[in-house]
Amino acid sequence: MLNWFKVNLQYVLPKHLISRLVGKLAAAEAGAITNWLIKVFIKQFKVNMDEAMYSQPEDYRSFNAFFTRPLKPGVRPIEENDDILCHSVDGTVSQFGDIVGEDLIQAKGHKFTLSALLGGNPDLAKPFKGGKFATIYLSPKDYHRIHMPIEGKLTDMVYVPGELFSVNPLTAENVPGLFARNERVVTVYDTPVGKMAIVLVGATIVASIDTVWAGTVTPPAGKHVTHWHYEDNEGVSLAKGEELGQFKLGSTIVVCFEPDKVEFADLALEQVTRLGQPFATKLTAQAD
Numbered sequence: 001m002l003n004w005f006k007v008n009l010q011y012v013l014p015k016h017l018i019s020r021l022v023g024k025l026a027a028a029e030a031g032a033i034t035n036w037l038i039k040v041f042i043k044q045f046k047v048n049m050d051e052a053m054y055s056q057p058e059d060y061r062s063f064n065a066f067f068t069r070p071l072k073p074g075v076r077p078i079e080e081n082d083d084i085l086c087h088s089v090d091g092t093v094s095q096f097g098d099i100v101g102e103d104l105i106q107a108k109g110h111k112f113t114l115s116a117l118l119g120g121n122p123d124l125a126k127p128f129k130g131g132k133f134a135t136i137y138l139s140p141k142d143y144h145r146i147h148m149p150i151e152g153k154l155t156d157m158v159y160v161p162g163e164l165f166s167v168n169p170l171t172a173e174n175v176p177g178l179f180a181r182n183e184r185v186v187t188v189y190d191t192p193v194g195k196m197a198i199v200l201v202g203a204t205i206v207a208s209i210d211t212v213w214a215g216t217v218t219p220p221a222g223k224h225v226t227h228w229h230y231e232d233n234e235g236v237s238l239a240k241g242e243e244l245g246q247f248k249l250g251s252t253i254v255v256c257f258e259p260d261k262v263e264f265a266d267l268a269l270e271q272v273t274r275l276g277q278p279f280a281t282k283l284t285a286q287a288d
Contacts, residue, residue, distance in 0.1 A: 078241035096134035116180035152189030194258035
């Protein structure tokens with residue numbers, strides 16, 4: 001009964017308004033109040049501050065600065081083997097597997113389509129049909145910067161307006177089409193394993209989705225799908241392990257690959273992931 005209430009309450013709450021109000025609070029430099037909030041959050045979610053470049057709550061002027069805290073150099077070594085893709089984030093594996101036609105698994109009994117996820121553009125979705133995907137959930141205690149699993153050149157970015165449901169496991173199991181329903185930022189790259197899409201999915205109280213090349217993409221929330229295509233001389237080239245963006249408050253990423261390009265490296269549902277650790281292997285390398 002309690003879980004039913006938690007899920008269904010989200011349908012009636014003004015999620016965008018709540019998220020923007022929380023965003024203003026998170027961005028505020030409120031001195032002792034900010035420090036108190038950070039300390040409560042660290043205790044409540046058992047955040048490991050030993051890994052942070054700045055380990056004391058007083059080191060952060062705003063909650064956002066704390067939430068997007070950088071890590072100490074060397075804490076997340078990047079897999080050096082060029083034939084192995086590394087994890088993009090600290091998080092937990094929500095789902096993974098084959099894209100069957102256009103369908104991706106959200107949770108038991110729920111699917112969503114590739115075209116819907118990528119903003120309704122069939123041309124953008126076409127390379128990934130029959131490919132592979134992985135969905136990684138970032139919990140409140142996790143490091144919230146997103147990095148490249150392999151080197152790549154940005155070709156497209158799409159802002160997709162939408163809802164701001166929670167993306168926790170309970171909601172994923174009960175809200176149909178969740179990841180193709182929430183506000184999100186789609187990023188697409190040319191890589192040594194073909195096209196790769198990394199979708200940054202917004203959620204309740206996610207105050208901002210940022211990329212390193214465009215800064216803050218949302219807020220403000222838009223009313224229309226917006227597509228940026230980058231020509232060869234415009235695209236941003238990013239190295240394996242390089243940061244591509246960040247969430248200000250937690251969320252989820254969905255990573256998509258073309259068919260017959262990669263094989264996941266011993267992924268399992270609810271597996272904890274760490275940035276830089278092995279994620280997938282190039283199929284050409286396996287053949288060799």
